Amino acid sequence: VSTQSRRERLRAEAFEEIKAITLRLLAEHGPGAISLRAIAREMGMTAGGLYGYYATRDDLITALIGELYTSLAERLEAALGSLPGGDLGERIVLWAEALRAWAIANPEGFQLIYGAPVAGYQPPPEGAAPEAERRMCAVLASLVAGAWPYVRESQPGAYDWADLDPRLAEQVRASTPDLPPTAVALALRIWGRVHGLLSLEINGHLGRQVRDPSRLYRTELHDLLRFLGLTPSQASA
Amino acid sequence: VSTQSRRERLRAEAFEEIKAITLRLLAEHGPGAISLRAIAREMGMTAGGLYGYYATRDDLITALIGELYTSLAERLEAALGSLPGGDLGERIVLWAEALRAWAIANPEGFQLIYGAPVAGYQPPPEGAAPEAERRMCAVLASLVAGAWPYVRESQPGAYDWADLDPRLAEQVRASTPDLPPTAVALALRIWGRVHGLLSLEINGHLGRQVRDPSRLYRTELHDLLRFLGLTPSQASA
DNA sequence: TGTACATCAGTGAACGCGCGTTCACTGATGTAC
DNA sequence: TGTACATCAGTGAACGCGCGTTCACTGATGTAC
Numbered sequence: 001v002s003t004q005s006r007r008e009r010l011r012a013e014a015f016e017e018i019k020a021i022t023l024r025l026l027a028e029h030g031p032g033a034i035s036l037r038a039i040a041r042e043m044g045m046t047a048g049g050l051y052g053y054y055a056t057r058d059d060l061i062t063a064l065i066g067e068l069y070t071s072l073a074e075r076l077e078a079a080l081g082s083l084p085g086g087d088l089g090e091r092i093v094l095w096a097e098a099l100r101a102w103a104i105a106n107p108e109g110f111q112l113i114y115g116a117p118v119a120g121y122q123p124p125p126e127g128a129a130p131e132a133e134r135r136m137c138a139v140l141a142s143l144v145a146g147a148w149p150y151v152r153e154s155q156p157g158a159y160d161w162a163d164l165d166p167r168l169a170e171q172v173r174a175s176t177p178d179l180p181p182t183a184v185a186l187a188l189r190i191w192g193r194v195h196g197l198l199s200l201e202i203n204g205h206l207g208r209q210v211r212d213p214s215r216l217y218r219t220e221l222h223d224l225l226r227f228l229g230l231t232p233s234q235a236s237a
Numbered sequence: 238v239s240t241q242s243r244r245e246r247l248r249a250e251a252f253e254e255i256k257a258i259t260l261r262l263l264a265e266h267g268p269g270a271i272s273l274r275a276i277a278r279e280m281g282m283t284a285g286g287l288y289g290y291y292a293t294r295d296d297l298i299t300a301l302i303g304e305l306y307t308s309l310a311e312r313l314e315a316a317l318g319s320l321p322g323g324d325l326g327e328r329i330v331l332w333a334e335a336l337r338a339w340a341i342a343n344p345e346g347f348q349l350i351y352g353a354p355v356a357g358y359q360p361p362p363e364g365a366a367p368e369a370e371r372r373m374c375a376v377l378a379s380l381v382a383g384a385w386p387y388v389r390e391s392q393p394g395a396y397d398w399a400d401l402d403p404r405l406a407e408q409v410r411a412s413t414p415d416l417p418p419t420a421v422a423l424a425l426r427i428w429g430r431v432h433g434l435l436s437l438e439i440n441g442h443l444g445r446q447v448r449d450p451s452r453l454y455r456t457e458l459h460d461l462l463r464f465l466g467l468t469p470s471q472a473s474a
Numbered sequence: 475t476g477t478a479c480a481t482c483a484g485t486g487a488a489c490g491c492g493c494g495t496t497c498a499c500t501g502a503t504g505t506a507c
Numbered sequence: 508t509g510t511a512c513a514t515c516a517g518t519g520a521a522c523g524c525g526c527g528t529t530c531a532c533t534g535a536t537g538t539a540c
Contacts, residue, residue, distance in 0.1 A: 007503075007515080014516090032356030035493060048496075049517045057494060114440060116348045119269030119356060130445055137446055163448045188446060189434070189457050197426070198435020203351060208367055209374055209425060211400045220426050227464070244482080244536075251483090272526060285529075288485045294527060 017043060018053060022064050026108045031118045034061065038142045061121050062128075069132035075102045075227040077137065085125060088146040096194050096221050100214070107202045114199065131167075138171040141187040145176045148183045150229030159185040193220060254280060259301050263345045268355045271298065298358050304368035305346045312339045325383040326467035333378060333431050333458050337451070341432060344439045351436065375408040378424040382413045385420045387466030391398065396422040430457060 021042045025033045038058055040047040054060040079098030083091060103110040112118070123129065159181040161169050172184050197220055199212040200206040208215055258279045262270045273294055277284040291297040320328060337448030340347040347354070360366065396418040398406050409421050434454050437443040443450040
């Protein structure tokens with residue numbers, strides 16, 4: 001027995017349909033194809049009718065970006081959840097491969113989150129996106145935490161908590177109390193490493209140079225584990 | 238005494254002005270601001286008049302991308318040229334810092350080359366862009382060549398020439414005959430590492446998490462040199 | 475040096491397009507008696 | 508169970524905008540005699 005009225009249910013379903021259609025348009029025809037008129041056309045209704053759901057085009061895009069972040073976060077959590085107590089190297093590889101799988105499956109979504117924004121789009125000053133990003137950084141930091149004692153420090157001078165965004169620092173200290181800021185900086189650099197290969201591949205720059213970008217990615221992960229003091233055998237075991 | 242007629246000179250100057258204005262529009266208002274009408278407006282002429290210079294909007298964008306590649310390549314060559322026989326680690330850092338400097342100075346240009354293309358733009362099938370990209374990969378490979386003998390191999394299974402784009406392979410073999418394909422794959426991964434941090438920074442994702450993205454970049458370069466078997470002292474000497 | 479003609483860069487008006495947004499309205503769905 | 512009213516999702520027409528592209532044209536610049 002739902003507490004929703006029939007009207008509320010229909011309205012919620014319409015919201016879902018709008019989001020689904022927007023994602024489909026994004027995937028099929030790129031960010032340029034996202035317009036209120038196109039969405040309305042696809043839904044079989046009038047452009048003006050959409051204003052009953054979103055006050056503005058930018059609001060719709062903001063909601064879409066939130067949806068994408070949620071989808072990505074769920075994918076990553078599901079991957080890590082499938083091996084909760086497993087070997088640390090395996091977990092890092094799992095995380096990275098899940099990130100890649102999501103990016104390959106949603107290239108336009110990846111661009112929308114990490115690349116240049118839709119033309120003319122003005123994001124809200126403090127939306128959900130930065131928060132989602134910090135959360136994902138914190139997850140990565142907690143992965144790094146396990147390896148941190150074995151990483152041979154090399155950088156000239158450690159990082160300070162003041163070098164990090166206060167809210168990220170807070171989030172990390174809450175989930176991984178003993179991790180020093182230098183390790184968080186390392187987590188950000190690891191993010192950069194996976195992001196770099198992914199971004200090049202998604203934008204078609206890697207595929208032109210190499211036959212199998214996924215292999216290059218795996219090789220990079222292999223070296224990453226070594227760098228983290230995790231033996232390859234630990235990872236492939 | 239120029240062999241150009243007055244008309245030819247004026248025409249060449251107009252071409253230069255078009256490119257300069259397009260680059261300025263790109264830098265000031267983003268890729269969405271690039272339109273024939275906007276360029277014409279900025280030049281104080283009519284949109285139709287531009288068709289005497291480019292047959293189509295996409296032709297203009299193609300020319301612009303070529304211009305950007307040239308600008309980037311020149312910057313990198315200038316950086317390496319300033320220290321021709323220098324220490325290998327220094328040269329790699331020089332290269333990477335020049336890449337970053339160019340990207341920070343031309344964020345929109347960086348996006349246009351490496352990120353999602355302008356909405357609706359269809360690149361020519363085999364334009365100058367892929368060629369320029371291969372050339373830049375070859376330059377990086379030749380930098381890696383010096384360090385290659387000292388890199389401790391870790392990857393499970395070497396790369397084959399067949400794993401690489403034939404034209405890239407040819408280019409590398411011409412400039413660095415002894416470099417194995419596995420080292421070229423390493424060069425591509427290094428490209429990914431610097432590209433990742435740059436792409437995140439340019440798109441505003443790093444600046445949200447860390448106070449000084451340039452320091453993170455330098456730290457990563459530091460670890461990169463160590464990974465390549467070049468001692469930090471060699472690099473900072 | 476001066477005149478007649480050819481070249482050609484740029485004009486200005488028009489075309490059709492898709493866009494975001496507004497607004498008076500209709501008509502179906504819900505609620506109260 | 509039936510009637511009167513309120514709600515509210517969606518219509519359809521219109522607004523002004525900037526876009527790429529075409530085309531007949533004008534008028535200045537160059538060339539040939």
